[in-house]
Amino acid sequence: MIKVGIIGATGYTGCELVRILLCHDEAQLVALSAKDRLDEELAEIYPNFRGMIKSKVEKLDIEGMASKVDVVFTALPHGVSMEVVPDLLAKGIKVIDLGADYRFKNLTAYEKWYNIHQSPNLLDKTVYGLPELHRDTVKQSNLVGNPGCYPTSIILALAPLLRNKWIDVNSIIADSKSGVSGAGCSPSEGSHYISCNESIKAYKVAAHRHTAEIEEQLSDIASEEVIITFTPHLVPMNRGILSTLYANLNKDANLESIHQYYQDFYQQEEFVRILPIGKMPETKYVRGSNYCDIGMTVDSRTKRVIVVSAIDNLVKGASGQAVQNMNLMFGLPENMGLKMPGLYP
Amino acid sequence: MIKVGIIGATGYTGCELVRILLCHDEAQLVALSAKDRLDEELAEIYPNFRGMIKSKVEKLDIEGMASKVDVVFTALPHGVSMEVVPDLLAKGIKVIDLGADYRFKNLTAYEKWYNIHQSPNLLDKTVYGLPELHRDTVKQSNLVGNPGCYPTSIILALAPLLRNKWIDVNSIIADSKSGVSGAGCSPSEGSHYISCNESIKAYKVAAHRHTAEIEEQLSDIASEEVIITFTPHLVPMNRGILSTLYANLNKDANLESIHQYYQDFYQQEEFVRILPIGKMPETKYVRGSNYCDIGMTVDSRTKRVIVVSAIDNLVKGASGQAVQNMNLMFGLPENMGLKMPGLYP
């Protein structure tokens, strides 16, 4: 039984980790910490857990936590993870960081879009935790930078096109649409019900931090520099990201070949579902599940390919993927605790 | 491994049975039948199941199904179940009927609110499948009438008050609010997005068929005739029922005693959660789970007690409870396959 700690347990990704781990056969939650709501039972903060977990939220004590756990999930804002991760690693604890601090190899990119890094030496050792692309290194790693929600939906959708040099790497446009849980649980004018409900908006247009993360990974896949235009949107729903991706085809490719290549590319992947030609993903069918659904078409009039992907931002886009990484790091079946279908209706 | 068939697999309760049974350790889906969408894969109809189940929807063949299964869930409109249930029972198959046909002992009540019964002789043998009240008989039964969604939320909330004679049985008012999945998956003017979204309405005021079912059960608990006023409402959300129940207190009871009695009454029940005094249930915390959350207060100015209960209409209000009954009928742990927490956020 793997003993698990969560730092930042009171946010949505923390809550979602608990939801998944409560049904995981080989993991046991032994420590929950956060900055706020100390000494409250987690089940009072998230009453969906009433009757299922007795644990209280505790003030972070790295020493104490390290003595009890095998692995820690850090579900913290960027800049905060790096204050605790080096200490945990030093004590021999494996770490899966759900923030941005350990997603980059490129220190310059991180520091340009985020802030000064406190433990740049660790960037060599961290692995970008997208199992479909980095499974083998995840297995060997003690520190995984768990991918962002938008990046997961975009990278999985574009990887086959880039790997096979199908598209002009300068032509990529990513138009993503996210549910409101992606904005976190802090009350603000922007997260007020009235502000979100019955409306859609674009935000941080061509200026969202995830751009850097996406570009580093896409460039790595393409073996050349990839620069994209990325626009996130806020949609009135709790969960889900739909990414619509546009790129100019390099060569005269037909839809059937591209589709076949996607199927082959993700042949072994349980959590990536390539939809039949003619079908497009909808976020409702991945709600609460760890799947990434991908559909595509070719616009022969403009010689563009359009790929659409759907994930649950809190599962495959965060906590589900983190558990998938944990399973890999501990030699467990990769899908353990992640076999739940989407909650539809 | 229990072999399971579902008749009426393409409706929402059928879909929800599949969702739950896919994660059940001791049940195996072996036959799905429906009237429509024949020969389609269920995973094409409900793409949340893509990659998880290969089964196709087949035309009902009772003989064939009976040869393969141990138990059948009939997820059919009232009046239709009774066309197939007697044959299944005759072939030694256990049946859990999610419709209304086998919920009544009182034939007159059934025929007044529904229609002529085709197998009235079976009413003696059927058990009302609310495990918290009828666990022992469910265990012995081959035919369970699975409770309606509104009745589940109302009966569980009122049972302690009636058992302990705390309230005037003629004073009960049940004001219930349901999500839209309760109305089924057929497209209609009333289920159109625009019709439901951003609005609330009452419907079938004092005329909903569930009234009869609720009254039969409440009368049984109270050992005297109970007649209630019941008003269902439609709320713009997918899942969930909140029932707000009003009754005049018979005696001078304080909130603490009543609350304590509820705790004692449901002491052994995993799926009923009595909230602390001062807390009231919200449907979001039971979404996707098999729990019934109950809170209460006393209005000392008017000498009324107000009890509020929340369930997921498709889980504890239908398919989850049906699996709970299946577990009991086959001697399995009652919570098998039902341990998932609510999906929040």
Next chain:
Amino acid sequence: MIKVGIIGATGYTGCELVRILLCHDEAQLVALSAKDRLDEELAEIYPNFRGMIKSKVEKLDIEGMASKVDVVFTALPHGVSMEVVPDLLAKGIKVIDLGADYRFKNLTAYEKWYNIHQSPNLLDKTVYGLPELHRDTVKQSNLVGNPGCYPTSIILALAPLLRNKWIDVNSIIADSKSGVSGAGCSPSEGSHYISCNESIKAYKVAAHRHTAEIEEQLSDIASEEVIITFTPHLVPMNRGILSTLYANLNKDANLESIHQYYQDFYQQEEFVRILPIGKMPETKYVRGSNYCDIGMTVDSRTKRVIVVSAIDNLVKGASGQAVQNMNLMFGLPENMGLKMPGLYP
């Protein structure tokens, strides 16, 4: 042209007053004040007004405002209105207060449910601004206490029953359901999108302050003391209140007589629509309009009458009714600026 000032212009009821008054032929907005967002253009705070109004939000200066306006709407929390209303009245300005401070004749009730009153002497002079019941006194008044949203929906629905002594005054139960705008624009855990969306809850069960206001008015109508049980609920929608009202019939009344009486009672009222027998109101049909829709039925099994009413909480439940009162106070046609139909779809 009536010159209008709004104190508390940045809240939802302030915003709604602006929306209505921008289309009012005889009113001109000349002063907007608030505590926050000073010196910002209202059209930047509420961008729906871009291009329609240039006014900035100013710090409250009673002297200055009084020199410019004929009437002031105070859209302030209870306890705050009474700090400014006496000064405005003293300067000869008419006041319509959208808070609770001037809704009561009964000082004791106000002080029990709210707080110490600073200008109790004004309670004699204030008029409860429900035009359908108090039109003549509103016309004569300089100070109107504009009704609360829940009270409007409940009092209009029950007035005919009480006036005609049709019901047992001790048997009234009011189960109300409100959209989220009723909770105001301040960000909080309770107003977070994720907290409200896809859920329903009861709150302040048998303890909401509007109870006192409702009871004072109902008692006045009934000419005897009326005590009710009132439970508000929060529904995932922006606007709208649906109140479901239950009472025991005193005498053997049939639905037709009751319905006819309602029609007669509200014969002259443009903004109260009695629905045909068999129809029940839905909040979507009053969205954005000043109507109160009322439907009813009789539960002959339990000898109860059930009345359902629907309003837009921000229009008939607040700012629309306030403008209706302004029209009366200034001798304008009562419906001026209020002729817009509901926004459906």
Next chain:
Amino acid sequence: MIKVGIIGATGYTGCELVRILLCHDEAQLVALSAKDRLDEELAEIYPNFRGMIKSKVEKLDIEGMASKVDVVFTALPHGVSMEVVPDLLAKGIKVIDLGADYRFKNLTAYEKWYNIHQSPNLLDKTVYGLPELHRDTVKQSNLVGNPGCYPTSIILALAPLLRNKWIDVNSIIADSKSGVSGAGCSPSEGSHYISCNESIKAYKVAAHRHTAEIEEQLSDIASEEVIITFTPHLVPMNRGILSTLYANLNKDANLESIHQYYQDFYQQEEFVRILPIGKMPETKYVRGSNYCDIGMTVDSRTKRVIVVSAIDNLVKGASGQAVQNMNLMFGLPENMGLKMPGLYP
């Protein structure tokens, strides 16, 4: 007073025409026809109109209608308008067609994306009713093809860029997001509440008929052929379209110059609001109003411009724009009946 008839009065755009015209000072509804719900009062079909209009829905009688009206709005599916429009014109009635039949000059394009045209000779005489671009010809016309909802949001957003040759005409990508009312009022699996709620999907990717209409207009503005990639999405909200538009900049243009050009381009336009730099539109602020809000930014990393526009699909995207056209055709102030601000919250 202009006498108005509506053919297709029971759909959403018909209903929205009624909503607007009921508050129009110079228009009077005198005839409503439709194929279904004959002889019902419109106010029973759309109860938001209760107490405001007595008219019944009648079977279409062109002769009879023509004898009573000055102008007819045809709110019909494509292919159906052309069955009635020639007759109306022949009788001297002005026609504003809300369908696609009279939006094209290019017969080939129409017939490729739609169907065989029955009155191709009228295409010379019809005017594309986007007043901001074709005001003068609308004023002179007896037949206006009222623009589609997506085209309105896209053409207004791109016109300045194309007019000033700022962008590569082969690089345009239009990613649009629409509320559900855009799909019409017919119940279907796709319009079921459960199907739409809590989800987003792309549909008709690179295959939506509006593409042809958009391209004809954009080519006309650019004076060269423009081919675009257009992807519509369905968003869980009643009203609103947000279009996010991407194009490669031809020349080194900075945001300030582009923004200034947009302000100049739409200087005289009441219904187009160019937002300040740094602000982006949200559909909630145009809900129920005739505005088109436009914001923009430049992605200097990729040398792309990104323009975002928001409209209410039923107002500026359909019935509001149709009334704007009527005003122009009859020499009335263009904004008559259209001065209502957005309904927010």
